[in-house]
Amino acid sequence: MEPFRFEPGPAPLLISMPHVGTHLPDVLARRMTDVARTVPDTDWHVDRLYDFAAALGANRLIATHSRYVIDLNRPPDGTVLYPGASNTELCPTTSFDDEPLWQPDQAPGAEEIRQRVESFWRPYHKQLADALAAIKSRFGMALLFDAHSIRSEVPRFFAGRLPDINLGTADGKSAPSELAARLIEAAGEADGYSSVLNGRFKGGYITRLYGKPAEGIAAVQLELSQITYMDEAPPFGFREDRAKAVRPHLRRILETMLEWAKETKGVSW
Structure with missing residues (x-):
């Protein structure tokens, strides 16, 4: 299986979904724990x-493969993304609930991690x-929009319940402040949903690496609380009733990015 699907479009917007994949190659799945094989930390x-x-x-x-194979939103050299906080690795060894993902003595070593970088991360x-x-x-x-989601409560990473709409621009480094202001305003207009800019989730490796406003590339991450559109407990079912309510607000956020590009950069398509 290829490590990703790419669907081109005519607009100046790329939506990246690095954690939506669920595939585990059989050769890896056999070495993993029962919990890991259910890939609970999927977006x-x-x-x-x-x-x-x-x-x-x-x-x-x-992305097509699970983040348990390799985390596409982490530096390829394994540098810690959030110093001083709890982190999962480039090739994770524990789940968000701090449960082991690999059977005893089966976690990947340095050479295997290097091979996964070449096979999945780099492509x-x-x-x-x-x-x-x-x-x-x-x-x-x-424009780059890095689309993520996470359970509304994960004590390992944050206390209490996460806001519903978590926008991140790496504390203003990955996107112009005017664009960020428009986006959080659009999020704030979503009745019934809480929102924050550069809160617990400020943007991961993809947002930080590719967001270069001075060079004309604006990158924004959205970490959406999963309670807004799905069942957070296994088997992690999609809830169309919830999705139908939140989709217009997600669409409005993306439309705001495109409107900003038209108005301030003069682009058209």
Whole structure:
């Protein structure tokens, strides 16, 4: 199985979905714990949730393999992404609930991790970089939206319940402040949903690496609380009734990015 699916579109927007994949190669699954084989920490159904993306003309990059194979939103050298906080690794060894993912003596070593970087991480990031370069070449600028979701309560990473809509711009480093202000305003207009900018989730490796406002690339991460669109307990079912309510607000956030590009950068498509 290829490490990603890429769906091109005519707009200057790329939606990256690095944690939506659920596939575990058999050779790895046999070494994993029963918990790990259910891939509970997936950004479940994010591709289905953003089913309106094609209508906006967005490009979509969708990971196929589980983050337990390799985390595409971590540095390839294994550098800790959140110093001083609890972290999962490039090739995770524990779940969000701090349960082991690998049977005794079966966790990947340095050489296996290197091979996974070459087989899965680099192809995804090459496609991401190539797509952004193509967008920028055509429009003179590019928008990157890194789409994530997570359980509303994960004590390992944050206390209490997470806000529903968590926007991140790496504390203003990955996107212009004017764009960030418009996005949090759009999120704040979502009645019944809480929102925050650069709260617990400020943007991971993808947002930080590719967001270069001075070079015409604006990157934003959205970490959506899963309670807004699905059942958070196994078997992690999609809830169309909930999704139907939150989708218009997600669409409005993406439309705001595109409107900003038209108004401030003069792009059209």
